[in-house]
Amino acid sequence: GNSVTQMEGPVTLSEEAFLTINCTYTATGYPSLFWYVQYPGEGLQLLLKATKADDKGSNKGFEATYRKETTSFHLEKGSVQVSDSAVYFCALRRSYNTDKLIFGTGTRLQVFP
Amino acid sequence: EAGVTQSPTHLIKTRGQQATLRCSPISGHTSVYWYQQALGLGLQFLLWYDEGEERNRGNFPPRFSGRQFPNYSSELNVNALELEDSALYLCASSPGLAGRQFFGPGTRLTVL
Numbered sequence: 625g626n627s628v629t630q631m632e633g634p635v636t637l638s639e640e641a642f643l644t645i646n647c648t649y650t651a652t653g654y655p656s657l658f659w660y661v662q663y664p665g666e667g668l669q670l671l672l673k674a675t676k677a678d679d680k681g682s683n684k685g686f687e688a689t690y691r692k693e694t695t696s697f698h699l700e701k702g703s704v705q706v707s708d709s710a711v712y713f714c715a716l717r718r719s720y721n722t723d724k725l726i727f728g729t730g731t732r733l734q735v736f737p
Numbered sequence: 738e739a740g741v742t743q744s745p746t747h748l749i750k751t752r753g754q755q756a757t758l759r760c761s762p763i764s765g766h767t768s769v770y771w772y773q774q775a776l777g778l779g780l781q782f783l784l785w786y787d788e789g790e791e792r793n794r795g796n797f798p799p800r801f802s803g804r805q806f807p808n809y810s811s812e813l814n815v816n817a818l819e820l821e822d823s824a825l826y827l828c829a830s831s832p833g834l835a836g837r838q839f840f841g842p843g844t845r846l847t848v849l
Contacts, residue, residue, distance in 0.1 A: 660840075667741070668780075668827060668840035713780060724770065724793060725838060729779035 626651045630714045630728035637704055637735050645699040645731045647688075647714035655716040657681075657690055657697040658725065662711045671699075671712070704735045739763065741830050741841035749847045750818050758813040758844045762830030768792075769811040770831070770838060771803060775824040783826075786811055787833065818848045 631646040649657065659671040659681070672681030677692035686701045697714060714728040742761045750756050762769050771783040782795040786805035800816040809830075815822055825845050829838040 665842075667842040668829075670837060670839075715780075724782040724785060724795070725772075725780075726782065727772075727780035729777070 626655070626716060626718060626726050628714050628716055628726055628728035630712075630731055632729070633711075633732040635731060635733045637733070639706055639735055639737050640703045641735075643699070643701040643704045643708075643733065645712055645714075645733070647697045647699065647728060649695050649697065649714075649716050651695075651716055651718060653718060654692075655718050657688070658715040658717070659686070659688055659697070659699050660713040660715060660727075662713065662730070664710070668713065704733070706735045706737055709733055709735045741828055741839055743826075743828050743841040743844050745844060746842070747845050747847070749849065751849050752818055752820060754818050756815045756818060756822075756846055758815075758826050758828075758846070760811045760813070760828030760830075760841060762809050762811070762828075763839055765832060766830035766836070766839075767809055767833050768831045768836065769805055769809065770829040771811070771813050772827045772829065773797075773824045774827060774843070775821070780827065784813065815846070820848050822846060823848045 627650045656675045658673045660668045661671045672683040674681040674690035680689045688699045711730045711732045713730045715725045744759045768787040772780045774780050785793040803813040805811045825843045827843045829840045831838045
């Protein structure tokens with residue numbers, strides 16, 4: 625079946641540190657891949673996406689590259705800020721049946737000054 | 738433009754009762770999705786409605802049901818509440834198939 629696995633948190637970093645949150649997926653066909661972010665007390669927001677192999681999604685300094693050979697979509701940021709503290713969800717949507725999103729369990733990021 | 742709205746923000750029920758959660762999609766969006774975010778379980782897909790019809794359903798028992806109204810707003814009903822139904826319930830809307838999903842702030846359901 626289709627599934628998403630992401631690293632467990634919390635991930636605790638100091639401001640300006642480098643961030644990697646690992647995400648791997650299992651899917652038939654060629655899914656679209658997403659990173660969503662949930663700030664404290666707020667709803668989910670789309671952070672970035674990639675729809676085909678080797679695509680790089682980027683937004684607000686975050687990047688993730690769709691790697692079909694390793695079935696991965698790791699989230700990276702070169703220099704995190706306290707305001708990046710949130711829960712990050714990796715997700716996929718099957719390209720041939722464009723309905724539900726399949727999410728990972730989420731990774732909490734805590735950034736300290 | 739107003740985003741997806743959900744009501745109530747918080748809901749407290751006792752075991753065995755029924756809960757009704759409401760969602761208003763972004764204007765012009767015809768699809769509504771419901772997800773459950775239970776502690777430690779991430780987000781699980783519950784239901785998808787489009788143009789008034791249920792299009793897909795996640796792996797949840799029949800006591801989870803819902804509907805979509807002619808104005809595309811939606812209700813999620815949970816009957817015979819159990820303690821493990823305590824979760825944040827998120828609604829998302831999209832402009833039909835293949836559209837990006839926009840999420841509401843959620844309704845936090847607590848079952849005592």
